Amino acid sequence: YNLESGIYYNNDVGWAVYFFGDDNGLENNPDCTPTWSTGSICRGLSHLAVGKQLTFTYEYCKSDSQICLYVDLQDGKGRRFLASDKRSTVEMYAHDIETFADGNRVEPKIPCDKPTKMVKQSVKGTDGKWTTMTGNKWKFEDTSPRYQFRNVKTSANPANWESCSE
Template identity: 50%
Template sequence: MSEKSTLSMDTDARRPSRAVWPRVGAALLLLGTLGGAACTAGGAVEEESLGEASLLGSYHLTSTYTGNVGDTRGWLIEWEVPEFVNESEAWGVVGQWYYNLESGIYHTPDGWFVYYFGDDNGVTGNHASCNTQWGSGGTCGGSLSGLQPGDQVVFKYEWCTSERVADVNGSLLCLYVDMKDGAGWQFLAQDTRTTVEMYAHDIEHFRDVGPQYAEPQISCDTPIKMLRQQLKTTSGTWQNMSGSSTWSFYNEPPYVYQNKNLSASPSTWESCLQCSSLAAWQSGQVYTPGTLVTQGGQFWQAKQQIWWSHPDCPPSNPASWCPAEWARLGSCN
């Protein structure tokens, strides 16, 4: 079941500080547990530079830790890479913010890449495979790219010293990634802790920038999967995160959470596209090749020009004489 929020869509400009949010009213409600440092009214929005485009991403699903972030000394979060129905054209991000440092996986038509952003004290010594296209971070190549649907990636934040030694009293924040390829934890970045926040953006897209940045279409058969989260206590112990009151969930169409298991330890959930996000198939219509519709709880794509859709030829249950007009792409919620 969809947990529809009355908040307006939250947007984020990838920038050196998260102190200013472009839609302050929504952000204040969403981040009310984080304290006043998270939001400041009246600031200008700086848009991120991605390739040759200046893009402002939009969050449609977020899961915010409701506890006292200041009582944590680290955060671990594991994702399973989804498969986009429109893989060859979609732009999208799955990631998280802990204090002022963002990380996650970034999708372009070229594929999936690990990324980080917000390292404001300099990127010298950070992972050599990562570029600095946003100044304080960027996307990564080499073994941190080429992710495939079903791959699992773990990100770990820890309070640390300048020597990258984990320390519950350390003045810095260290960020690592485990590609689960046998290489173990790889250091990404290190920064001073500033803005206090701890939340995941389960999906970010750039559709508002222009049609060339296609919004991800995510089948509920191959959804975004949040596999586990752990937090580090002030005593230095890692513990599973679990329970219905541990997170505050925000969702905005066309995406929806599904298969939440908040009683499990660690808790898990998935996210994908709502059926209502696309037009429903109708008889008597003209459909051009490549058109996407929903019917019978499924996504369908027109395989050919359909000059008149016969009422006996719905995608999910066509009569035996109907031409093979539609290809099933996956399920929706």
């Protein structure tokens, strides 16, 4: 629904939560500094440690015309609102690694013996039920030349994979 989220690497903040594609002009999480015209690096949700697990949630806001994005850092504070946007497309993305190679910055190294792991993706429908993303319910795209995607199991329930760079 025109939003994407994930873990972003930047030399200034290390690993951080980010979102992109929020173009409705509504106020978002104050821990998220506007970085791009429609997105933010959440500096207040940064310095994520190796082994850290987090959860992104997309669901209809109280108004059915908006989709809301939340993150739970599994730190006992629960879900934090990140952004909302109008429901304008059928696209929603959760990336496990994103860097965009901003300003000739050093790309992060992710050892293949300690890869990132996407362990589950689910979507909450208008009926209030959660559906696990697997098989033909979503499309896996491996377009990064910098990272290896391994153990890709899109037909598993839930779909899962690992990624690394060395």
